[in-house]
Amino acid sequence: MTATQMTATQMTATTVLPQSQRDVAPPSARTLYQRGGRGDRFFDALTGTSGLLVLSIMGAVGVFLAVQATPALRKTGFSFLTTSEWQPDRGQFGIAAVLLGTVLIAAVAVAVALPISMGTALFITEVAPRWLRSTLVALIDLMAAVPSVVYGLWGLFLLQGNIIGISRWLNRWFGWLPFFSVEGADPTSPLSSASVYTASTFVAGIVVAMMVMPIQCVVMREVFSQVPPGEREGAYALGSTRWGMIRVVALPFGRGGIIGGAMLGLGRALGETIAVLLIISPRFDLSIHVLEAGGNSVSALIAGRYNESNGFGLSALMAAGLALFAVTLVVNFTASWFIARSRSGASSDA
Amino acid sequence: MTTTSTLSSMSSLASLSDVMPEPTVRSRGAHHLTTLPSMPEPLLVPQQRRVIGKLSRHDLLMMGGAGLSAISTTMLLFGRLTPLSGTFGFVAVAFVLYIVIYAVIASVTESRPTVVDKVMNVLLTSSAVVALFALATVIIFTIARGWQALKQANFYTDDLSSTGPLDPLEQGGISHAIVGTLIITFLSLVFTVPLAVVCAVFLNESKSRAAQLVRTVVTAMTALPSILAGLFVFVVWILVLEFQRSGLAASIAVSIMMLPIIIRSADVVLRLVPGNLREASSALGAPRWRTVWHVVLPTARSGIMTSVILGVARGVGETAPVLLTAGYAAAMNVDALKNPMVNLPLAAFELVRSPQPTQIARGFGAAATLMLLVLVLFSLARILGGRQAGHLSKRQAKRRLVQSCRDLDRMERRITVRGGAAT
Numbered sequence: 001m002t003a004t005q006m007t008a009t010q011m012t013a014t015t016v017l018p019q020s021q022r023d024v025a026p027p028s029a030r031t032l033y034q035r036g037g038r039g040d041r042f043f044d045a046l047t048g049t050s051g052l053l054v055l056s057i058m059g060a061v062g063v064f065l066a067v068q069a070t071p072a073l074r075k076t077g078f079s080f081l082t083t084s085e086w087q088p089d090r091g092q093f094g095i096a097a098v099l100l101g102t103v104l105i106a107a108v109a110v111a112v113a114l115p116i117s118m119g120t121a122l123f124i125t126e127v128a129p130r131w132l133r134s135t136l137v138a139l140i141d142l143m144a145a146v147p148s149v150v151y152g153l154w155g156l157f158l159l160q161g162n163i164i165g166i167s168r169w170l171n172r173w174f175g176w177l178p179f180f181s182v183e184g185a186d187p188t189s190p191l192s193s194a195s196v197y198t199a200s201t202f203v204a205g206i207v208v209a210m211m212v213m214p215i216q217c218v219v220m221r222e223v224f225s226q227v228p229p230g231e232r233e234g235a236y237a238l239g240s241t242r243w244g245m246i247r248v249v250a251l252p253f254g255r256g257g258i259i260g261g262a263m264l265g266l267g268r269a270l271g272e273t274i275a276v277l278l279i280i281s282p283r284f285d286l287s288i289h290v291l292e293a294g295g296n297s298v299s300a301l302i303a304g305r306y307n308e309s310n311g312f313g314l315s316a317l318m319a320a321g322l323a324l325f326a327v328t329l330v331v332n333f334t335a336s337w338f339i340a341r342s343r344s345g346a347s348s349d350a
Numbered sequence: 351m352t353t354t355s356t357l358s359s360m361s362s363l364a365s366l367s368d369v370m371p372e373p374t375v376r377s378r379g380a381h382h383l384t385t386l387p388s389m390p391e392p393l394l395v396p397q398q399r400r401v402i403g404k405l406s407r408h409d410l411l412m413m414g415g416a417g418l419s420a421i422s423t424t425m426l427l428f429g430r431l432t433p434l435s436g437t438f439g440f441v442a443v444a445f446v447l448y449i450v451i452y453a454v455i456a457s458v459t460e461s462r463p464t465v466v467d468k469v470m471n472v473l474l475t476s477s478a479v480v481a482l483f484a485l486a487t488v489i490i491f492t493i494a495r496g497w498q499a500l501k502q503a504n505f506y507t508d509d510l511s512s513t514g515p516l517d518p519l520e521q522g523g524i525s526h527a528i529v530g531t532l533i534i535t536f537l538s539l540v541f542t543v544p545l546a547v548v549c550a551v552f553l554n555e556s557k558s559r560a561a562q563l564v565r566t567v568v569t570a571m572t573a574l575p576s577i578l579a580g581l582f583v584f585v586v587w588i589l590v591l592e593f594q595r596s597g598l599a600a601s602i603a604v605s606i607m608m609l610p611i612i613i614r615s616a617d618v619v620l621r622l623v624p625g626n627l628r629e630a631s632s633a634l635g636a637p638r639w640r641t642v643w644h645v646v647l648p649t650a651r652s653g654i655m656t657s658v659i660l661g662v663a664r665g666v667g668e669t670a671p672v673l674l675t676a677g678y679a680a681a682m683n684v685d686a687l688k689n690p691m692v693n694l695p696l697a698a699f700e701l702v703r704s705p706q707p708t709q710i711a712r713g714f715g716a717a718a719t720l721m722l723l724v725l726v727l728f729s730l731a732r733i734l735g736g737r738q739a740g741h742l743s744k745r746q747a748k749r750r751l752v753q754s755c756r757d758l759d760r761m762e763r764r765i766t767v768r769g770g771a772a773t
Contacts, residue, residue, distance in 0.1 A: 139485060213481060274669040278699065
């Protein structure tokens with residue numbers, strides 16, 4: 001393949017000799033071949049085997065989850081998606097409530113994290129003085145590396161007590177919005193119990209936002225730092241202010257990265273287990289009241305129930321896990337599609 | 351035309367149309383219009399370089415004034431005029447007032463785009479401040495709550511086998527969790543690193559369709575929630591194959607989670623190795639495996655180290671898979687093959703669920719220790735990964751020079767030997 005291509009290019013590049021020399025045989029192209037020695041063949045075999053091994057491990061996880069989940073899925077059929085209870089022993093189980101809870105937690109997390117991560121990314125690339133930049137980058141990276149259990153402890157012991165004021169305020173003034181209403185709460189009375197606001201989806205979402213924020217910020221910073229200097233300086237040369245430059249050059253350039261980064265964070269938020277398990281008090285009903293006590297997520301369900309389940313219960317948990325994996329997979333692939341498709345994404349990799 | 355004056359005061363986009371000199375248009379056929387700019391007149395006023403980043407004294411005065419007035423107004427609102435209370439509310443109201451007052455003051459002297467710019471600057475800066483403030487509270491709060499436990503020496507040397515929840519902090523510690531973390535992490539490193547690096551080389555060296563497939567699958571698996579890796583090992587290893595819950599099972603689960611992460615970042619790092627280095631190696635007649643072994647991997651070494659360390663930082667902090675596969679133990683266990691083994695995050699998780707304040711302090715102590723461990727790993731990654739591919743530290747450069755001299759020596763000796771043999 002390569003050899004024939006080489007021949008073709010060499011033929012077109014051949015010098016045309018003057019008439020008198022035409023009779024001499026034309027110079028023939030050198031045949032190129034690639035044949036590895038013993039070392040190269042061994043190298044190919046080794047790397048190929050490792051690729052195959054990784055493929056089979058990863059494939060095994062996926063296939064195994066699917067196979068194990070089949071009995072539970074076969075038993076419930078379509079109602080697996082619509083039932084909100086979780087009682088596999090009685091054959092009554094479905095992921096409607098837990099999946100909704102997962103999505104709500106992730107939605108709160110992204111809604112809280114997105115403005116902060118975008119602002120921080122822009123601050124690092126555009127506003128911060130040069131000496132501060134590398135420190136900030138290191139701190140944000142560090143934030144991404146802090147284990148989730150630490151954020152969970154922070155949320156349970158520090159944030160929860162301080163966030164109730166905001167919950168109450170949101171409920172009082174925006175309680176007419178369906179997702180901010182709280183059953184059994186009286187926001188006008190200052191003496192009303194605070195316990196209706198604790199262990200809620202809202203608190204868990206803010207804690208997950210702490211983990212999502214640095215991930216989004218890293219992707220966005222990467223993208224904003226690749227804004228072509230020519231366009232940036234062009235905007236300044238036309239008299240634009242710094243925000244004008246950001247609005248006209250940086251944001252349109254980084255659009256793919258912003259969307260992709262936000263979705264990558266969403267993927268992480270959907271799969272978070274331990275912080276959610278620490279904070280939320282599990283319940284199994286379809287409720288979109290994010291401020292209200294109680295909520296659930298697929299991963300918290302698995303972590304809470306794996307030990308008390310028999311074979312069929314585990315199959316049901318596998319099915320729930322499979323559904324979660326399908327959602328995160330779709331989210332992550334959409335994110336990489338957005339990033340790769342954007343102008344800035346050709347070289348970046350996230 | 352007022353070209354000169356507008357050019358000298360380039361402050362806003364609004365006057366852009368004035369800057370363009372009147373074009374001279376010559377018609378050549380229906381669709382060919384050539385625009386020739388007329389020569390601008392020589393500038394009378396010298397142009398000043400526009401300063402974009404720095405704050406002037408005027409800006410500082412405006413900010414300070416707006417800040418003072420925002421805080422005083424908020425204090426007035428909270429103390430006297432309305433029954434508002436709460437630290438968070440105070441900060442929020444003061445912040446909103448600050449922005450409004452700042453915008454109003456700025457709009458007295460500045461044009462609209464400048465005011466917007468100033469307000470947005472404040473918003474961007476404050477979002478970074480919020481992020482850093484959150485990080486600071488996380489670190490300080492964890493250390494502060496765990497301090498009572500952290501300052502005891504026995505916290506690092508004892509385990510919890512003979513210590514009940516009611517015992518004081520002078521007894522018992524988390525040495526078993528520290529050892530467990532080290533064993534689980536070490537085992538998962540042994541499982542993942544060779545496989546991940548060789549697989550990343552495969553992704554880079556092979557242009558085949560198989561490599562594309564592997565890359566897609568690895569990308570997909572980075573989306574695998576860690577609890578599912580735990581559930582997989584729990585069912586296969588413990589329920590189907592009937593092994594015990596052990597450190598080994600936990601490290602397998604952590605490996606499944608870490609493997610795609612390390613492969614992906616190592617793949618990216620290897621792709622950054624300059625192509626001319628590879629080509630130079632090939633041109634000198636090196637087979638591909640020698641190119642990889644002697645050129646690609648040494649060049650990307652610091653990057654690969656970084657990706658491994660960051661993968662480890664993720665793996666060290668994993669709680670959910672360990673919860674499912676290794677269980678919780680209060681006693682020291684150095685045998686990875688049998689009996690439950692606990693790592694630091696799981697110990698923190700289990701300890702803070704107790705209602706006893708001493709147990710909670712121990713839990714926070716474990717979390718702080720874990721955070722310190724991650725911090726050390728992370729700094730290591732920064733130090734090692736600070737250099738780009740191909741940039742050497744002083745010592746590396748020296749070592750490279752010595753190696754090069756030795757190579758030259760060897761080659762010359764070989765030439766003399768051959769020359770001697772020929773004659």
